[in-house]
Amino acid sequence: MGCLEKLAYEVILRNSSFDECRQYLKKNYRELYAVSPGYKIFDVHIIGVPPVSVALDGNIVIFPFTKPCHGTFLVRVESEYEAQRLRNGSKKL
């Protein structure tokens, strides 16, 4: 739980603010979804200020990951399952 280390992830932004991550997603991705704070993706709950945005690039999921001491990281992880779950169950922005 809460262990991003277990995933094959790539960091896009690190030690950022939550708003910087949201703006980056808005500027760089066309397929965006709104999720509630606490939305569970992989084995983590997304921590953030609503509206929380998550982007898809094909089957790659790009989402904010907040660490209390280091701020918010924007990470990308490939998962067909999570991509489909977002497309089927979340509001498209």
Next chain:
Amino acid sequence: MGYKIICNRNDYGSDIMKIPENPDSALLVLGCPQVPVQTTAVLYIAARLKKAGIKTVIAGTPSARLLIKYADFDGHYIDEVKDLDMTIDAILENGENYPLCFVFIHNDAGISYAATMNSILKSVVYPVIFGSNADELSSMITFECEKISADAAHNPKPLINAIDGVIKWDV
């Protein structure tokens, strides 16, 4: 019961915050313990809550939990100490609930945690904001709440005054 908590008006107008009449537990959410006043403020609030008969539960990072564990070694003020991620998981997956929640904030991540707790708990959330840029952080909190905020990093007194200004510990 010798004490009760009286809540002041909120930042958003005339409504009194919907504080439960007899809250039985409070969750205190601790972020990075980089700023010294955090542990003092946590123990101060916990001590007052305990006197009001309210169970105190800490959810924090490993370092924040250890600071509390050894500062309150015999558990005078803190009833339970939990992992932050596991607590959030228990709230979302198992329906765990706390009528009161205090979120301690001195950085941007703290704002995100406060917004999340406000969204998932459906109870009264008090952001407790401190550090050298408390005013700026305070302005970033947009959900309806009563903020406890003071520029305080080493000297806890301004933050203690802010806590007492928002919550009256009536005998």
